[in-house]
Amino acid sequence: MSVSTAALDPSVCAPLPVLGQDVTVPLVTGGEVTYAALDYAASAPALQRVWDDVAAYAPYYGSVHRGAGYLSQLSTDLFENSRRTVAEFLGCRADDQVVFTRSTTDSLNLLAAAIPANCQVFVYETEHHASLLPWRDAQVTYLNAPRTPGQAVETLERALADRDPYGPALVCVTGASNVTGELWPVRELAAAAHAHGARIVLDAAQLAPHHPVDVAELDVDWVAFSGHKLYAPFGSGVLAGRADWLQAAEPYLAGGGASRKVARRADGGVDVDWHTTAARHEAGSPNVIGVYSIASACKALTEAGFDSLVAREQELVSRVREGLAEVPEVQVLSLFGDDAPRVGVISFVVRGWNSSHFAAALSAEYGIGVRDGLFCAHPLVRTLLGSDPQDPGECGAPEAEPGERSLNAIRVSFGAGTPDEHIERFLRAVTELVREGAQWKYRTEDGRCVPDRGEAAQV
Numbered sequence: 001m002s003v004s005t006a007a008l009d010p011s012v013c014a015p016l017p018v019l020g021q022d023v024t025v026p027l028v029t030g031g032e033v034t035y036a037a038l039d040y041a042a043s044a045p046a047l048q049r050v051w052d053d054v055a056a057y058a059p060y061y062g063s064v065h066r067g068a069g070y071l072s073q074l075s076t077d078l079f080e081n082s083r084r085t086v087a088e089f090l091g092c093r094a095d096d097q098v099v100f101t102r103s104t105t106d107s108l109n110l111l112a113a114a115i116p117a118n119c120q121v122f123v124y125e126t127e128h129h130a131s132l133l134p135w136r137d138a139q140v141t142y143l144n145a146p147r148t149p150g151q152a153v154e155t156l157e158r159a160l161a162d163r164d165p166y167g168p169a170l171v172c173v174t175g176a177s178n179v180t181g182e183l184w185p186v187r188e189l190a191a192a193a194h195a196h197g198a199r200i201v202l203d204a205a206q207l208a209p210h211h212p213v214d215v216a217e218l219d220v221d222w223v224a225f226s227g228h229k230l231y232a233p234f235g236s237g238v239l240a241g242r243a244d245w246l247q248a249a250e251p252y253l254a255g256g257g258a259s260r261k262v263a264r265r266a267d268g269g270v271d272v273d274w275h276t277t278a279a280r281h282e283a284g285s286p287n288v289i290g291v292y293s294i295a296s297a298c299k300a301l302t303e304a305g306f307d308s309l310v311a312r313e314q315e316l317v318s319r320v321r322e323g324l325a326e327v328p329e330v331q332v333l334s335l336f337g338d339d340a341p342r343v344g345v346i347s348f349v350v351r352g353w354n355s356s357h358f359a360a361a362l363s364a365e366y367g368i369g370v371r372d373g374l375f376c377a378h379p380l381v382r383t384l385l386g387s388d389p390q391d392p393g394e395c396g397a398p399e400a401e402p403g404e405r406s407l408n409a410i411r412v413s414f415g416a417g418t419p420d421e422h423i424e425r426f427l428r429a430v431t432e433l434v435r436e437g438a439q440w441k442y443r444t445e446d447g448r449c450v451p452d453r454g455e456a457a458q459v
């Protein structure tokens with residue numbers, strides 16, 4: 001079946017405890033307020049459960065795959081057990097490999113380095129740069145932004161059928177857009193790819209934290225995601241899937257851990273026998289804390305009841321969509337239309353506002369953290385805003401002064417740890433800013449829109 005929000009468990013669960021939920025921040029208007037973290041799509045706060053698990057393990061920290069001592073053996077077991085936990089979380093097939101990386105970007109660059117010679121890569125212009133840009137050594141076909149899920153499948157089928165020469169091919173697609181939050185027809189795209197002799201990799205950076213991902217059910221060849229979006233600390237990621245291309249490729253990094261045997265030759269050179277397991281692409285001392293964090297997050301989401309978490313998030317999505325619809329000046333960005341299922345990621349622009357000015361006011365006057373910019377998905381945001389590819393604007397850096405039109409958009413994102421109050425405060429703030437204006441003056445400083453200290457607006 002496709003990734004969808006159909007037949008969700010209607011029961012509602014409480015938000016999961018996360019780090020920073022009691023942090024207070026100062027307001028330019030005076031006083032302090034509990035910080036409302038609504039930038040989950042960039043980095044979700046770590047689950048308290050994850051932090052507690054890491055803290056409990058920390059005194060037992062030791063080298064992995066290296067030592068004979070008790071702590072080294074314990075750490076090695078924990079590392080490999082984490083691999084099995086992640087494989088189970090993703091519904092991996094028996095012969096799939098789970099390779100630990102630094103991030104989604106690192107995972108997809110690893111795969112890009114492992115594709116066969118003369119492999120053709122097909123990627124939609126709607127992708128995050130992490131999945132749009134790694135394929136520099138391949139023949140890449142960039143597909144235009146589809147306006148319906150069906151059109152996405154049809155576009156891919158035509159492109160794959162027309163490829164010349166007919167050889168190895170790889171399709172790269174997101175599971176949920178980091179800009180609109182919309183769910184893509186992953187299983188249908190996988191079927192289309194396989195029908196034309198191609199493979200498919202799923203960028204699940206935005207999907208895995210919000211929705212169950214089953215590699216076998218979706219029938220994708222690989223899946224990539226990051227720990228820091230899955231309620232784990234920074235610095236860890238996953239590439240999971242078919243082993244053959246990974247085993248046939250030169251190691252992503254050459255060094256200790258990737259090699260089984262190294263010997264000098266009589267001519268002075270070196271012969272290397274590389275591992276054929278996941279270790280082939282995990283050279284160096286592994287990030288055991290980061291890996292364990294991912295496994296802990298996988299367990300926490302599973303034990304909390306992912307269906308219930310999804311159901312609650314969908315209620316928040318509906319509340320945000322309904323609240324923004326009550327403000328005529330707000331335009332929500334969408335590829336597939338208002339009724340398209342989506343995760344807790346929503347981008348919008350406000351008529352008469354510079355998006356960076358609006359985001360700065362949300363932070364400075366309401367203690368709400370959102371994201372503004374092009375979200376490292378420049379072609380997609382430009383398409384959604386109907387702008388020319390040469391229009392000014394870049395990821396996270398406003399080019400217009402407060403009050404002037406900007407190419408950038410505003411993104412609000414939330415998930416398993418978001419309290420209802422944060423959503424209500426956000427909607428109230430949007431309404432007040434649009435109707436009453438900002439209470440403070442702002443200026444552009446070092447590429448960011450910031451409050452002009454001591455300069456209250458004349459309202």
